[in-house]
Amino acid sequence: MADTPVPSPTKAPSVEEGSARLHLSRRQALMALAGAGSALSAGPLLGALVSGRTGRADRGLLANGAEAEGARRWAMVIDLRRCDGCKKCTEACQTKHYLPPEQEWIKVYTLRDRTGVEFNVPRLCMHCEDAPCVRVCPVAATFVNRDGLVLVDQEKCIGCRLCMAACPYEARYFNWTEPTIRPPLPTIPTPEFPAPQQRGTVGKCVLCVHNIGHGELPYCVVACNMDAIYIGDLDADVATNGTETVRLSTFLSQNNAIRLKEELNTKPRVWYIPGHGEDLGW
Amino acid sequence: MVANARTPSSRDALHDAAFRPMEAPGRWFWPVALGLAGIVAVAFGAYVYQVIEGLWVAGYNDKAFYGIYEANLVAFIGVSYGGALVSAVLRLTNARWRAPITRMAEAVALVSLVVGGAFAIIHLGRPERIWRLIVDPQASSPIVWDLIAISTYLLATAIFLYLPLIPDLATTRDRLPARAPRLVRAFYRLVALGWTGTPEQRRLLNRSVGAIAILIIPLAVSVHSVLAWAFSMTSRAGWHSSIFGPYFVVGALYSGVALVVIVVAAFRRAYRLERYISLDHFVSLARIMAVLAAVYLYFTFSEMLTAGYVRTREEAPIVAVMLEGAYAPAFWGFVVLGIFVPIMLSVLSATRSVRYLVLAAALAVVGMWLKRMLITLPTATAPLIGDVWGTVQLTWVAIVITVGATAAIPLGLMLIFRFMPILAVDEMTELLPGSAPAVGGEAR
Amino acid sequence: MPRHVPPIRSIVGGTAVAVMLLGLALASPVVASDPPAELTFIAERRAEGGWMLRATLTQGGAVQSQQTVEFLQAVDFFGPRWIPLGNATTDTSGVASRLYSPTSNGVQRLVARHAALQSAPVEITVVGAVPAIPREPADLPIVRAWALPIGAAVLVGVWLMLAAILLSAVIGISRSARRKARDNRLGDTIGQSISEQA
Numbered sequence: 001m002a003d004t005p006v007p008s009p010t011k012a013p014s015v016e017e018g019s020a021r022l023h024l025s026r027r028q029a030l031m032a033l034a035g036a037g038s039a040l041s042a043g044p045l046l047g048a049l050v051s052g053r054t055g056r057a058d059r060g061l062l063a064n065g066a067e068a069e070g071a072r073r074w075a076m077v078i079d080l081r082r083c084d085g086c087k088k089c090t091e092a093c094q095t096k097h098y099l100p101p102e103q104e105w106i107k108v109y110t111l112r113d114r115t116g117v118e119f120n121v122p123r124l125c126m127h128c129e130d131a132p133c134v135r136v137c138p139v140a141a142t143f144v145n146r147d148g149l150v151l152v153d154q155e156k157c158i159g160c161r162l163c164m165a166a167c168p169y170e171a172r173y174f175n176w177t178e179p180t181i182r183p184p185l186p187t188i189p190t191p192e193f194p195a196p197q198q199r200g201t202v203g204k205c206v207l208c209v210h211n212i213g214h215g216e217l218p219y220c221v222v223a224c225n226m227d228a229i230y231i232g233d234l235d236a237d238v239a240t241n242g243t244e245t246v247r248l249s250t251f252l253s254q255n256n257a258i259r260l261k262e263e264l265n266t267k268p269r270v271w272y273i274p275g276h277g278e279d280l281g282w
Numbered sequence: 283m284v285a286n287a288r289t290p291s292s293r294d295a296l297h298d299a300a301f302r303p304m305e306a307p308g309r310w311f312w313p314v315a316l317g318l319a320g321i322v323a324v325a326f327g328a329y330v331y332q333v334i335e336g337l338w339v340a341g342y343n344d345k346a347f348y349g350i351y352e353a354n355l356v357a358f359i360g361v362s363y364g365g366a367l368v369s370a371v372l373r374l375t376n377a378r379w380r381a382p383i384t385r386m387a388e389a390v391a392l393v394s395l396v397v398g399g400a401f402a403i404i405h406l407g408r409p410e411r412i413w414r415l416i417v418d419p420q421a422s423s424p425i426v427w428d429l430i431a432i433s434t435y436l437l438a439t440a441i442f443l444y445l446p447l448i449p450d451l452a453t454t455r456d457r458l459p460a461r462a463p464r465l466v467r468a469f470y471r472l473v474a475l476g477w478t479g480t481p482e483q484r485r486l487l488n489r490s491v492g493a494i495a496i497l498i499i500p501l502a503v504s505v506h507s508v509l510a511w512a513f514s515m516t517s518r519a520g521w522h523s524s525i526f527g528p529y530f531v532v533g534a535l536y537s538g539v540a541l542v543v544i545v546v547a548a549f550r551r552a553y554r555l556e557r558y559i560s561l562d563h564f565v566s567l568a569r570i571m572a573v574l575a576a577v578y579l580y581f582t583f584s585e586m587l588t589a590g591y592v593r594t595r596e597e598a599p600i601v602a603v604m605l606e607g608a609y610a611p612a613f614w615g616f617v618v619l620g621i622f623v624p625i626m627l628s629v630l631s632a633t634r635s636v637r638y639l640v641l642a643a644a645l646a647v648v649g650m651w652l653k654r655m656l657i658t659l660p661t662a663t664a665p666l667i668g669d670v671w672g673t674v675q676l677t678w679v680a681i682v683i684t685v686g687a688t689a690a691i692p693l694g695l696m697l698i699f700r701f702m703p704i705l706a707v708d709e710m711t712e713l714l715p716g717s718a719p720a721v722g723g724e725a726r
Numbered sequence: 727m728p729r730h731v732p733p734i735r736s737i738v739g740g741t742a743v744a745v746m747l748l749g750l751a752l753a754s755p756v757v758a759s760d761p762p763a764e765l766t767f768i769a770e771r772r773a774e775g776g777w778m779l780r781a782t783l784t785q786g787g788a789v790q791s792q793q794t795v796e797f798l799q800a801v802d803f804f805g806p807r808w809i810p811l812g813n814a815t816t817d818t819s820g821v822a823s824r825l826y827s828p829t830s831n832g833v834q835r836l837v838a839r840h841a842a843l844q845s846a847p848v849e850i851t852v853v854g855a856v857p858a859i860p861r862e863p864a865d866l867p868i869v870r871a872w873a874l875p876i877g878a879a880v881l882v883g884v885w886l887m888l889a890a891i892l893l894s895a896v897i898g899i900s901r902s903a904r905r906k907a908r909d910n911r912l913g914d915t916i917g918q919s920i921s922e923q924a
Contacts, residue, residue: 073861075859129861129862130862130864130865212804215802215804215805216804217804231804233803234857234858234859235830235857236801236803236830237809237829237830237857237858237859238801238803238807238809240803240804240807242804245801245803245807245808245809245810246809246810247799247809247810247811247829248858248859249829249858249859250858252859265865267862
C-alpha cells in the first residue's frame with residue numbers, strides 16, 4: 001500500500017520549525033475550539049444546575065406543597081347560569097390594562113352544545129397549579145408567584161411562544177407588534193402590571209394581582225353586571241363576586257362546578273358552574 | 283479512461299478534479315456566488331425589518347402562532363441528516379462506494395445545520411435575549427434541550443468534517459502555489475497538523491474517525507428527537523404524539539439523503555466530476571431514499587390511523603382537515619409526489635438516470651418541506667375552545683427569508699469548497715485501490 | 727241663627743282626650759309589645775373534630791322555637807364580608823345547633839343571626855383543619871428529582887468523549903509528525919556524517 005509521498009528532507013526542517021513556533025498555539029487553539037463548543041452546550045446545563053430546580057423555586061410557591069406565610073391560594077368561579085355574553089368583563093380588562101383589541105385576556109366564547117343550546121363561557125388564564133406553560137419556558141420568563149398566580153416577566157421573555165403552544169386553554173397572547181395603546185403617563189411595566197407591554201413577548205391575564213394584593217377586586221369581577229364572576233381563596237375557603245360572599249368549597253360542590261379540560265391534569269384554578277342544561281363537553 | 287486512483291497519472295487526475303473548485307472553478311462561479319449572496323443579503327434585510335416591526339410582518343397572529351419559520355427550522359435542520367447517514371452510517375457499514383461523496387455530504391450537513399439553526403433565532407420575538415438561554419435556562423424546557431442538542435451536534439459534525447479532512451488539508455498545503463500568501467500557507471500548515479501519512483498517524487486518524495462516526499449517530503438522533511419534542515411536549519392534538527421523535531428522525535434522514543443527491547449532482551456537473559461519481563452512486567443513494575420514504579409513509583399512516591380511528595374530540599378535526607379538508611390537497615400531494623413518485627423513480631429501471639433520480643430527490647426535499655408545514659399549521663391554527671380556526675398568511679417577509687435560507691446553502695457549499703477539496707482524496711485513495719466503481723460510466 | 731261657638735272648655739277637654747288617646751296609642755306597643763329578643767351564641771370545640779355552634783333565641787326570657795337562625799363567619803376579603811355557614815332551626819328549648827367543620831386554620835369570628843338580630847361575635851381558634859380543596863400533589867416527584875442530574879451526567883460524558891476524540895487525534899497526529907520529522911533530521915545528520923567520513 002503506497003503512502004502519500006513523504007515530504008523530502010529539505011522540507012522537513014521548515015515543517016518542524018513552523019510546528020515548533022506554532023506547536024503550543026495549535027494545541028491551545030484546538031483546545032479553545034473544543035472548549036468553546038462545549039461551553040456553548042455546557043452553559044445552558046450548568047446554568048440550570050446552578051439555578052437549581054426547574055420551575056423557579058426561588059421565585060416562591062410552586063405546586064409542590066410549600067406554603068408561604070400569608071400567601072393565598074387564589075381561585076375564580078364563573079357562574080355560567082348568569083353570564084349573558086355582554087363582554088363587559090373583556091372591555092374593562094382591556095381598557096384598564098391598555099390592551100390592543102385582539103388581546104382578550106378574558107375572552108367570552110359563545111358556544112353551542114350538541115342540542116343547540118347557546119351559552120357563553122368567559123375564559124381567562126386558569127393559573128394552573130401544574131401549569132404546562134411554566135414548564136416549557138426556556139428562560140423561566142413565565143413563573144408562579146407566592147400566591148400561585150402564573151405571571152410573565154416580559155423583560156425575560158424571548159418570544160419563542162412555546163408557552164402559547166403548551167397552554168390548552170388558548171389563554172396566552174403575543175405582542176406581534178409594538179403596542180400603540182399605552183398608559184397616559186409613563187409607567188414601568190412589571191410582571192404584575194405589564195403596561196405598556198413589550199413587542200415580541202407574551203401577555204395574559206394576571207388575575208389583577210396588582211389589585212388583589214391590596215384588597216381591590218379584579219376588573220372583570222367589578223365590571224360584570226350579572227355578578228357571574230367570583231374571586232376566591234382556596235385557603236380561606238371564601239369567594240365573592242363583589243355582592244355576594246360564599247364558602248367556596250360548598251359553593252362549588254352544591255352547584256356541580258367543573259373545570260375545563262380536567263383530564264389534562266393541569267389542575268386549573270378556575271371553576272365553572274354550568275347551567276341551562278347544556279352538556280359539559282365543551 | 284482510468285479505472286483506479288492508484289497510478290501516478292490517475293492520482294494527478296483525481297487531485298486535479300478534487301481541487302478544481304479551489305483552483306479552476308470556472309467563469310460562472312463568481313456571478314452565481316454573488317447572485318446567491320445578493321439573495322441572502324435581501325433576506326437579511328427582510329429579517330432586520332421583521333425585528334424592528336415585530337413578527338406580524340411574517341404573517342403570524344394569535345390564532346396562528348407557529349408557522350413557516352418553525353417548519354423551516356425542522357426542514358433545514360432535517361436536510362442536514364444526509365451527512366450523518368452517508369458519512370457515518372455508510373462508514374460503519376463499510377460501504378466503500380461512499381468515498382467520492384462523503385466530503386460533499388459532510389459539508390452539506392454542516393452548512394444546512396447552521397442555516398437551520400438560524401431559524402431558531404429568526405422565529406423569536408426577542409432574538410437579542412437569547413443570551414438568557416445560556417445564562418439562566420430552565421432545564422425542563424424543550425427549547426433548552428434543543429440548544430444543547432444542536433450545539434453538541436454542531437461540534438460533532440464539525441469534528442467529523444475536520445478529522446477525515448486532515449490528510450486532504452496536508453495535500454492542499456503541499457499543492458499551494460509559491461505565490462500563495464504567507465497567512466494562507468500558515469493556516470494550512472496549522473490545520474494539517476503535520477500530516478505525512480505514516481502508519482501511526484493513519485492508525486490514530488482511523489480510530490478517531492471511527493469513534494466519532496459511532497458517537498455522531500446517537501447525537502443526530504437526539505437532535506431531531508428534541509426538535510420533535512418541542513412540538514410533542516404540548517397537549518395539542520396533532521403534536522402530542524409519541525411517534526414524533528422517530529417520525530422526525532426518519533423524515534430528516536429522508537430529506538437529508540435527498541439533498542445529498544441534489545448537491546452531489548449539481549457539483550458533479552459544475553466541476554466535471556463525472557469520472558469519480560457515477561450513476562451507481564445515485565442509484566445507491568436513491569435506494570436508501572426509497573427505503574426511508576417507505577418508512578416515513580408508514581409512520582404517517584400510523585399517525586393518521588391512530589388519530590382517525592379513535593376520533594377524539596381534539597384529534598378528529600385535525601385528521602379531517604388533513605385528509606379531506608383545507609389541507610387535503612397538500613397532504614395527498616405530498617403522499618403522491620413526495621413519497622410515491624420518488625420511490626417509483628428510485629427503483630424503476632426505466633428511470634435509472636441521474637436526471638430522474640435528481641428529480642426524485644427534488645420532489646422529496648420539497649415534499650418534506652411541505653410535510654413540515656402540514657405538521658405545523660393545522661395544529662397551530664386549530665381551535666382549543668369553540669370551533670373558530672385561525673388563518674395563516676404568507677407574507678413577503680416570510681417568503682424572502684425562506685428563499686434566502688435556501689440560497690444560503692449552495693452559497694455556503696460553494697464557498698466551503700474554495701477551502702477544501704471537494705472529493706475526499708485520501709479516503710478515495712485508501713478505499714478504492716484499483717477496484718473503483720466504473721468511473722466515467724453512463725454519466726448523464 | 728244661634729252661633730255654634732264651641733266653648734273653651736270643650737276645646738281643652740277635646741284636646742286632652744285626644745292627647746290621652748294619642749299617648750295611649752303610642753304607649754300601647756310598649757305596654758302591649760313583646761319583651762326584647764336575645765340571641766346568644768356559643769361555639770364548642772368537639773373532641774372528634776369540628777365545632778358545635780349553638781345559638782339560643784329567647785324573647786323576654788321565653789325560648790323561641792321553630793325559628794331559623796343563620797350562622798356566619800366574618801372575613802376581610804376585599805373588604806369586610808360575611809360567609810354563610812348554614813342555617814339551623816331552634817328546637818323546643820330555643821337552641822339552634824349546627825356542626826361546623828372549618829376548612830382553614832387560624833382565628834375565626836363567627837356570629838349567629840335571626841332576622842335583624844345578630845348575636846355577639848365568638849372567636850374560635852382553629853388548628854388542624856384540612857382544606858376542603860387541598861393542593862394537589864405533584865405527579866412523578868421521584869422521576870423529576872433525578873432527571874436533571876442524570877441528564878447532566880450524560881451530557882458531560884458526551885462532551886468529554888468529543889473532546890477526547892478531537893484532542894487525541896490532533897495531538898497524536900501532530901506529535902507523530904514532529905517525531906517523524908525529528909527522525910528524518912536525525913537520519914539526515916547521520917547520513918551526512920557518514921558521507922563526510924567516507
